[in-house]
Amino acid sequence: xxxxxxxxxxxxxxxxxxxxxxxxxxxxxxxxxxxxxxxxxxxxxxxxxxxxxxxxxxxxxxxxxxxxxxxxxxxxxxxxxxxxxxxxxxxxxxxxxxxxxxxxxxxxxxxxxxxxxxxxxxxxxxxxxxxxxxxxxxxxxxxxxxxxxxxxxxxxxxxxxxxxxxxxxxxxxxxxxxxxxxxxxxxxxxxxxxxxxxxxxxxxxxxxxxxxxxxxxxxxxxxxxxxxxxxxxxxxxxxxxxxxxxxxxxxxxxxxxxxxxxxxxxxxxxxxxxxxxxxxxxxxxxxxxxxxxxxxxxxxxxxxxxxxxxxxxxxxxxxxxxxxxxxxxxxxxxxxxxxxxxxxxxxxxxxxxxxxxxxxxxxxxxxxxxxxxxxxxxxxxxxxxxxxxxxxxxxxxxxxxxxxxxxxxxxxxxxxxxxxxxxxxxxxxxxxxxxxxxxxxxxxxxxxxxxxxxxxxxxxxxxxxxxxxxxxxxxxxxxxxxxxxxx
Amino acid sequence: xxxxxxxxxxxxxxxxxxxxxxxxxxxxxxxxxxxxxxxxxxxxxxxxxxxxxxxxxxxxxxxxxxxxxxxxxxxxxxxxxxxxxxxxxxxxxxxxxxxxxxxxxxxxxxxxxxxxxxxxxxxxxxxxxxxxxxxxxxxxxxxxxxxxxxxxxxxxxxxxxxxxxxxxxxxxxxxxxxxxxxxxxxxxxxxxxxxxxxxxxxxxxxxxxxxxxxxxxxxxxxxxxxxxxxxxxxxxxxxxxxxxxxxxxxxxxxxxxxxxxxxxxxxxxxxxxxxxxxxxxxxxxxxxxxxxxxxxxxxxxxxxxxxxxxxxxxxxxxxxxxxxxxxxxxxxxxxxxxxxxxxxxxxxxxxxxxxxxxxxxxxxxxxxxxxxxxxxxxxxxxxxxxxxxxxxxxxxxxxxxxxxxxxxxxxxxxxxxxxxxxxxxxxxxxxxxxxxxxxxxxx
Numbered sequence: 001x002x003x004x005x006x007x008x009x010x011x012x013x014x015x016x017x018x019x020x021x022x023x024x025x026x027x028x029x030x031x032x033x034x035x036x037x038x039x040x041x042x043x044x045x046x047x048x049x050x051x052x053x054x055x056x057x058x059x060x061x062x063x064x065x066x067x068x069x070x071x072x073x074x075x076x077x078x079x080x081x082x083x084x085x086x087x088x089x090x091x092x093x094x095x096x097x098x099x100x101x102x103x104x105x106x107x108x109x110x111x112x113x114x115x116x117x118x119x120x121x122x123x124x125x126x127x128x129x130x131x132x133x134x135x136x137x138x139x140x141x142x143x144x145x146x147x148x149x150x151x152x153x154x155x156x157x158x159x160x161x162x163x164x165x166x167x168x169x170x171x172x173x174x175x176x177x178x179x180x181x182x183x184x185x186x187x188x189x190x191x192x193x194x195x196x197x198x199x200x201x202x203x204x205x206x207x208x209x210x211x212x213x214x215x216x217x218x219x220x221x222x223x224x225x226x227x228x229x230x231x232x233x234x235x236x237x238x239x240x241x242x243x244x245x246x247x248x249x250x251x252x253x254x255x256x257x258x259x260x261x262x263x264x265x266x267x268x269x270x271x272x273x274x275x276x277x278x279x280x281x282x283x284x285x286x287x288x289x290x291x292x293x294x295x296x297x298x299x300x301x302x303x304x305x306x307x308x309x310x311x312x313x314x315x316x317x318x319x320x321x322x323x324x325x326x327x328x329x330x331x332x333x334x335x336x337x338x339x340x341x342x343x344x345x346x347x348x349x350x351x352x353x354x355x356x357x358x359x360x361x362x363x364x365x366x367x368x369x370x371x372x373x374x375x376x377x378x379x380x381x382x383x384x385x386x387x388x389x390x391x392x393x394x395x396x397x398x399x400x401x402x403x404x405x406x407x408x409x410x411x412x413x414x415x416x417x418x419x420x421x422x423x424x425x426x427x428x429x430x431x432x433x434x435x436x437x438x439x440x441x442x443x444x445x446x447x448x449x450x451x452x453x454x455x456x457x458x459x460x461x462x463x464x465x466x467x468x469x470x471x472x473x474x475x476x477x478x479x480x481x482x483x484x485x486x487x
Numbered sequence: 488x489x490x491x492x493x494x495x496x497x498x499x500x501x502x503x504x505x506x507x508x509x510x511x512x513x514x515x516x517x518x519x520x521x522x523x524x525x526x527x528x529x530x531x532x533x534x535x536x537x538x539x540x541x542x543x544x545x546x547x548x549x550x551x552x553x554x555x556x557x558x559x560x561x562x563x564x565x566x567x568x569x570x571x572x573x574x575x576x577x578x579x580x581x582x583x584x585x586x587x588x589x590x591x592x593x594x595x596x597x598x599x600x601x602x603x604x605x606x607x608x609x610x611x612x613x614x615x616x617x618x619x620x621x622x623x624x625x626x627x628x629x630x631x632x633x634x635x636x637x638x639x640x641x642x643x644x645x646x647x648x649x650x651x652x653x654x655x656x657x658x659x660x661x662x663x664x665x666x667x668x669x670x671x672x673x674x675x676x677x678x679x680x681x682x683x684x685x686x687x688x689x690x691x692x693x694x695x696x697x698x699x700x701x702x703x704x705x706x707x708x709x710x711x712x713x714x715x716x717x718x719x720x721x722x723x724x725x726x727x728x729x730x731x732x733x734x735x736x737x738x739x740x741x742x743x744x745x746x747x748x749x750x751x752x753x754x755x756x757x758x759x760x761x762x763x764x765x766x767x768x769x770x771x772x773x774x775x776x777x778x779x780x781x782x783x784x785x786x787x788x789x790x791x792x793x794x795x796x797x798x799x800x801x802x803x804x805x806x807x808x809x810x811x812x813x814x815x816x817x818x819x820x821x822x823x824x825x826x827x828x829x830x831x832x833x834x835x836x837x838x839x840x841x842x843x844x845x846x847x848x849x850x851x852x853x854x855x856x857x858x859x860x861x862x863x864x865x866x867x868x869x870x871x872x873x874x875x876x877x878x879x880x881x882x883x884x885x886x887x888x889x890x891x892x893x894x895x896x897x898x899x900x901x902x903x904x905x906x907x908x909x910x911x912x913x914x915x916x917x918x919x920x921x922x923x924x925x926x927x928x929x930x
Contacts, residue, residue, distance in 0.1 A: 011601070019836060020570070020832070021836040023836065023913060026913075028843075028847050028917055031849070031853075035734060038736075039706045040734070041734055041737055045732070045837075047833050047834045049835075059598070062593070062597055063574075063579040064594070065594040068583040070578035070581075070582045074584065079584055087536055091543045094547070095547045095548050096549075096553070097758055098758055099556070100551055100758070101556050101897055102562055102760035103560060103562075104552075104897055105888070108551070110550040112547075112759045114546070115547055125528055125530055137620035137762075138620065139815065140803070140815045141620060141813075144663075148659070151663075173803040173804040173815075176803075177810045179808065180813075223517075224515075226519065229519060229521070254528075255518060256524055257524055260522055277578075277581045278582070279580070280592075283620075283761070283817075283818045324620070324761075325621050325656070325763075326652075328760070328761055330762070338543070341534045342532065342534060342536075343532060348528060353511040354492060356511070357494075357499065357506070357511060357514065360508070360514060376506075377516075409588065415804070429494075430493070432494075466590055467787045468787060469589050470788075471785065474797040478783050480614050480774075480782070480783050481613070481615070482600075485784055
């Protein structure tokens with residue numbers, strides 16, 4: 001590929017007078033439209049002027065500077081980067097939704113509403129919940145939605161003192177951020193040495209001011225919170241609710257349901273557990289499920305079923321509010337439903353155990369060279385606290401960058417915050433033993449070179465489209481647009 | 488064996504041995520027995536590919552009937568060049584995660600940088616983030632951002648001419664953030680200037696939110712609004728549909744501090760409501776209050792231009808509960824759509840889209856009025872490609888929309904029992920308009 005010619009910014013490929021569109025020249029009436037002067041834009045926006053072949057080559061070249069799940073192994077912890085099936089994309093076309101306006105009469109969109117309803121029911125079965133809203137756009141948006149349901153529940157009981165949400169110190173950053181957006185104060189719960197929640201610390205913080213406990217299970221160390229029945233009982237006895245962050249639902253498929261663990265409200269990341277592509281940052285979907293009794297608080301609009309089985313959209317009286325203009329990232333819902341139907345109950349039940357097997361296989365193949373701070377077995381993911389032998393001064397960042405040269409994406413690094421050199425690996429069930437073996441070989445080679453030739457590892461990566469970028473300079477002198485660059 | 492699960496029986500046996508485990512079951516010995524799923528899931532499937540395709544085509548697709556679209560209300564049917572979907576489907580883009588590893592994510596980072604640059608051109612702002620979920624959440628986050636920037640002020644004034652769904656999402660976000668929202672009344676389809684001036688004089692206002700064009704498609708004159716806001720130390724927030732920005736006075740020209748809204752109108756398929764794309768842009772002074780991802784340019788070790796996620800100290804993974812927002816995943820690949828679309832269309836293409844849409848809407852409105860079945864809800868108000876009508880008895884909104892739908896036309900969005908919001912775009916042919924009028928005449 002000719003990177004030189006097409007890789008500059010699209011603005012730099014612009015030449016006055018070029019264009020890449022094709023529009024009709026309809027004659028609607030003899031009266032030409034004239035925009036009144038006070039509403040007219042003074043200047044013309046300085047958008048690129050490029051022909052279609054140049055645009056296609058520019059973005060095709062640019063895609064060559066990217067790494068996706070289709071490019072290779074993506075062991076990014078807590079992100080569940082499983083294979084994104086191609087047939088899911090095709091089903092968006094088959095479902096005939098592209099040209100549906102969301103305000104169409106219900107009798108013309110029964111297929112679309114059936115997708116929503118069918119997926120909602122499937123997620124309720126998988127989550128052990130009574131009902132779901134599929135409107136939230138992402139995992140964090142789901143957390144916010146779930147917490148607003150919890151807020152509405154307490155308010156409906158005139159239990160206004162419940163202003164605090166408990167969050168384990170190992171939680172994803174979105175948990176406390178979502179709780180803050182929903183108007184709660186955050187109280188951190190300590191973790192024990194084995195990475196699980198300190199039940200005594202939790203109990204000491206439970207009182208009539210607590211609205212909810214937010215948890216992932218397994219947690220971000222990949223450990224199952226085995227005290228969950230005791231935790232749920234204590235939280236419920238204090239009058240608070242249990243929130244399940246579904247970011248780590250994958251290893252639970254076929255094994256246990258959050259509803260059965262005692263959770264009252266949960267979200268699911270369809271772009272993790274249910275195989276929809278992450279799109280370089282989205283769109284995802286973060287459906288929220290609730291146990292019986294909380295359905296009425298779910299946000300508007302709702303899809304409801306009439307007595308004759310037809311579906312319609314309406315607002316509920318007790319909904320806490322609204323989190324989306326329409327019914328969420330609809331095509332993501334289509335793809336997730338295609339995945340669930342493709343897997344069926346039989347193969348969905350294999351997802352959890354095989355994802356756990358893959359994680360344990362890597363952990364047991366590397367824990368002689370990398371420091372495993374928590375005894376196994378793990379679930380879908382695990383954390384190493386860097387190299388065992390740190391004498392060469394090679395850090396987790398160096399290991400991550402060295403992996404890039406071998407055609408692997410890096411694991412999640414420096415999270416969770418409980419360890420200094422966290423290296424968090426999540427392989428998912430769609431990786432073959434051959435892929436895992438190749439990854440293990442490379443990780444071992446890096447560990448050996450970290451002793452024999454540490455400077456080489458510290459200089460990585462060598463083969464990527466760019467070498468290490470200066471992130472400090474980027475933050476110090478923010479250049480955020482093409483205009484900034486031209487200054 | 489399932490085609491997504493590559494494990495053979497031999498693989499599983501060998502891997503378990505490496506793990507010193509007897510069975511897959513034994514890897515879950517820490518899950519209490521009473522919590523175990525018993526009897527499996529009660530779900531349909533598995534379906535083979537042909538069966539899956541049959542289901543989606545026959546059970547779902549055939550139960551959906553796209554109509555000739557004259558509806559808007561925040562979601563518009565525009566042309567999209569074929570090259571956009573072709574490039575967007577490249578799996579190096581589509582199957583990537585958020586670009587945490589810049590060395591192997593320059594593709595994603597560069598198109599986000601291009602998107603940010605283009606949005607700043609359209610809005611006349613200095614800084615854009617890498618997207619919000621939709622126009623409604625973008626506007627709600629703009630409100631939260633403005634209140635955070637003001638530190639102590641809690642009042643926010645929202646015009647009654649914002650789309651109801653957007654206003655509801657703002658109200659929801661405000662309730663969590665302990666923000667007091669007050670509605671500036673509507674006066675014959677536009678924001679009451681008198682109310683605005685009185686309300687802002689009462690003090691403690693962090694921000695004022697208006698829409699351009701507004702929910703009724705009306706072009707409101709916001710001359711002087713920004714100055715009054717700034718005199719009272721309030722921020723001025725303008726919500727717009729992205730496409731209209733290329734011809735209308737930009738939020739920057741209006742003196743806005745924050746520009747936000749829905750960018751679905753940049754040729755994105757309607758897809759029954761999503762995914763669209765929320766945009767959020769601001770003046771440089773507010774850069775560090777902006778929520779979400781932001782991409783910046785820098786240099787790599789060899790001095791080559793490179794792009795990275797930047798100013799991350801604002802974000803949830805660093806700041807946790809003190810972050811500017813909880814947003815993590817955003818609309819990602821939709822910013823690629825926007826960037827490719829705007830590259831192909833250019834400013835001239837966008838201007839033509841707006842001109843054709845406006846001509847279609849004005850021709851439709853004139854001919855609708857001449858049927859005698861409807862009148863303009865807000866006569867004499869200027870509009871671009873969307874307008875509200877009132878039905879003349881015995882015609883009602885329902886009877887009009889039903890007759891049109893029976894003829895394969897989505898005639899608009901019902902506002903009340905006797906008013907409808909009607910939109911047109913360059914996708915409406917003169918024959919579509921003839922057909923619309925024929926049905927209206929038959930009522």
